[in-house]
Amino acid sequence: MTLKGIKLRIYPNEFQIQHIEMNFGCVRKVWNLMLSMQKDRYENNPDCKFVSNFDMNILLPLLKKEYPYLKQVESTSLQCVNKDLSEAFKKFFEEHTGYPRFKSRKYSRQSYQSKYVNHNIKQINDSYIKLPKLGEMKFKCGRDIPEVIKSVTIRRSPAGKYYAMLTVEDENQAFDKTQAQVGLDMGVADLIITSDAIKFPTIRFDKLLAKKKLNWERKLARRRSLAVKDRAKTKKIGLIEPRPLEDYKNVQKAKRMVAKYSEKVASQRRDYIHKITTKLVQDYDVITIEDLKSSNMLKNHNLARVIANQSWRMIRTMLEYKCEWYGKKLVVVNPFKTSQYCAECGYDDGKHELNIRQWICPNCNSNNDRDINASKNILKKGLEQALVK
Template identity: 50%
Template structure:
């Protein structure tokens, strides 16, 4: 079983310079390979598509021509070719025109990373041995208890470094059975409403969200001012025209807003982890709606609230945690779950979102809209429930 583990790294100044070089090497190989494939495609669109083997074969002469590439983990350059080939395949397979050709990578990207397959060794409670970097300080390494298959080392917009590991564990750790089942209806005001009446509120985090919003406005305003001043220098043909990168004020705002946005994202993820772990521990069978979240977000009245609730992340966490711990997750068709009475199955028709409670005109039972939907969701899955 594969499991993802993310650690924070604390590289020294020398290692930070090495990482900047390695990020640049991956970007250099991507851009050179992409330029070559673009020219090949333009000159002869019907030519045979280059595979990963052909691109990997070119790395050896590349390293002779550009010796600085030897400073990178060799497996990371091979994975660059792997990602590039996959990007081209997606472009050729797409028939809708939504997927474009691979693009060149810029050094101005706020997030930089590289992926490798070489061995990483745990050298202590808070130290790892990373290829080409040597011993590097990290957050606690206690969670690494399997074979590391692949790793991604990244520098975020906040300036922090992280190491994401794909670890192969010997076997899953199953949780004790509770013989309980539950249906879950997701919402905006409440993240999850259970069929037994329990409600989990949506993530709030208003303090840091307000801070992020304020600094987003400051960043946008300062960037616009810098663009205007740079354009004025260019139009006046100044002797030493200022570039956008020479304005430190908007770059400072960019870093501060990124830190607040990262804080909000981490708090939201932590909250979702706590809720999903509690659900998986309490129930053997969890039933959810098979919602098309991308379609729902096209409603501009609800898009922001749905994004804040993170329904997709909530479902993804439930999926892999149920798989890890031997529980069953069932996704059912959401059709009519809010219209049907859970007591007598009478369909009372469509209801606007402002109606949170209603009384069944047939049997007279009074319903909480969300709890009633959760009960109907659980009922829809009864035929799919496995015997534990």
């Protein structure tokens, strides 16, 4: 059995939205209180023992007495906050990932997690699902939901949409063995080039909606500027308190529209990469890719936006977990000189500029497509590396 995540688009009514927003506020309150307690405790006595997840859960009943509204929300969501905070401190001490920060209600992406207890999460039918403290709610999903559900995370996106991420236990699946092997070269003109000379084209989803998004970005900048001037004018008069920026409905509408188009671009890109990676895992038993350092490549300001649009890290992440799910093998190799060596004879022809897409090997006179040649070298490296292991 394997733990998997399923993302549902949910459609709460007004009462359910109010309860969800209240739960967002309560988990944020508990996080900030516990973080403040940990911080003050360490400042007062650096040698004191760290308060663990279990110890923080013991403090929850005391907090509910002090803040009665915490009793109205889903109880396991508050326990999950303590677990997340404990994990954040663990990463800070062991991996030096950064000190945990306080949460703000102004952050557009809010979420909370609830555990599966006494059948509080279950699918009613193809259109409705039961969620903790929320009852039945309409949803949309592109696949069947397994019976064993471990937890659910309710999330509100910057565009104002609500989602439920289910952690489920699913049976291990395996694609049929094909005995095929492939090397993948990540590109800019083409997203993925295989050693079998198959090219998956790059689709600039950001350009498809660029005009509409730019229009709303301009509206947002103009409306925000007018709101700031209005606040300054009200403050100068001094008769009434200036309204917060969140109370300007036209500003918030423009902000949601910008987020909506950004979310749509990300969703289209993710869906495209899902289809490609699933096809690759289904068709090949061994997949070899480069260990690319995208952060270094983004320093090239002429290509930074294009490289960021390619989402190479997302491709690698999807291939990693899909190969594990479906019984295939992924090999990651060093990209050193993969585009310089001739795949036919191994001759090193030196560095080629990006505008050179084809070159003839001086040693064996073979005409090499730059990307296909690189993917063949990546496959060779991967097979050698797999044999060594």
